[in-house]
Amino acid sequence: MKLRSKTIPAPKRHLFTNIAYCADCGKGMWYRSNRKGYVCGEYARFGKKACSSHVIKEEVLKQTIIHDIQSLMQQIDKEYYLKQLEEKAKQSQLSVQKKLDKINKQIDALKARKRKYIELLADEKITQEDYQDMIEANSKEINELVVSKKELESLLSSHKVVENIQKLKQELAQFLNFDELTLEILHRLIDRIEIKADGTPKIFYRFSAPKIE
Numbered sequence: 001m002k003l004r005s006k007t008i009p010a011p012k013r014h015l016f017t018n019i020a021y022c023a024d025c026g027k028g029m030w031y032r033s034n035r036k037g038y039v040c041g042e043y044a045r046f047g048k049k050a051c052s053s054h055v056i057k058e059e060v061l062k063q064t065i066i067h068d069i070q071s072l073m074q075q076i077d078k079e080y081y082l083k084q085l086e087e088k089a090k091q092s093q094l095s096v097q098k099k100l101d102k103i104n105k106q107i108d109a110l111k112a113r114k115r116k117y118i119e120l121l122a123d124e125k126i127t128q129e130d131y132q133d134m135i136e137a138n139s140k141e142i143n144e145l146v147v148s149k150k151e152l153e154s155l156l157s158s159h160k161v162v163e164n165i166q167k168l169k170q171e172l173a174q175f176l177n178f179d180e181l182t183l184e185i186l187h188r189l190i191d192r193i194e195i196k197a198d199g200t201p202k203i204f205y206r207f208s209a210p211k212i213e
Contacts, residue, residue, distance in 0.1 A: 014038075016061055016193065019186055023194040023202065025051045031058070038195070056199040062181055064201055065190070069172050093156060100152045103145050110142050 014031035021028055022040040029038035037057035042050045114135065121131040175185055194202045 015058060015181060015183065015186065019190060020056075020061070020193040020195055020201075022051060022054050023196045024054070027051070029054070029056075029195055037061075040195070052197050054195045054197055054199065056195050056201060060199075061193070061201055065181065065203065068203065068205075069175060069189075073169065073172055096152050096156045100149065100156065103149050103152065107142055107145050107149070110138055110145070114138050 016029065016038060017031060018028060020038055022042065025040065025042045027041040030041045030044045031038050032044070035055055035057070036059070037055060038061075040051045040054040043053050117126070117131055117134050117138070120126045121128065126134070171188075175189060189206060190203060191206050192204045194204075196202065
C-alpha cells in the first residue's frame with residue numbers, strides 16, 4: 001500500500017510577502033486567507049515543533065505603517081522638533097568626524113611604520129621572516145581601520161537628514177495621499193518587517209529620522 005505524503009500548500013503571494021519575516025526563526029511569513037493575515041513559514045510547513053505561528057492580520061500591519069508615517073509627519077511639522085533634530089545631527093556629525101580624524105591618523109602612523117620595517121630589513125636589522133610577520137600584522141590593522149573608516153563615512157552621510165528633511169516630508173505626504181498600500185510604496189518605504197511571537201511587528205524603515213528624547 002502506497003502512503004500519500006501530506007501536501008503543504010505553497011504560500012500565497014500577497015502584499016507583505018518577501019517583506020515580513022518571523023522574528024525568531026527568520027523564515028518568511030506566509031499569507032493565509034482563512035486568517036486574513038500571515039503566519040510563520042516554518043510553522044506553516046512543520047507545525048509547532050519548528051516554530052510558533054507568529055500570526056498577524058494584514059490590516060494590522062497596514063494600520064501600523066500608516067500610524068507610524070502619520071506620527072512622523074506630525075513631528076516633522078513641529079518647529080521645536082526640527083531645531084532639536086538639527087542640533088542632534090550637528091553633535092552626531094562632530095562626534096563621528098572626530099573618530100574619523102583619529103582613524104586617519106592611525107592609518108598614517110601604520111603606513112609610516114610599514115616604511116620603517118622596510119628600512120630595518122634593508123639595514124639587515126631584522127630577518128626576512130620577522131619582516132613578513134610585521135608586515136602582515138601591519139596590513140591587518142590597516143584593513144580593519146579602513147573598514148571602520150568606511151562605516152563612519154557612511155554614518156556621517158546618514159546624519160545629513162536635516163538637509164533632506166523637506167524631501168522626506170514630501171515623500172511621506174505622497175505616501176499618505178494613496179488610498180491603499182502598494183508593493184511599490186512598501187519597497188520604497190520599508191526594508192524589512194519582523195513579526196514577534198505575540199504578533200507584534202517590528203518595522204525597519206528605509207528612511208532615518210533621529211528620535212528626540
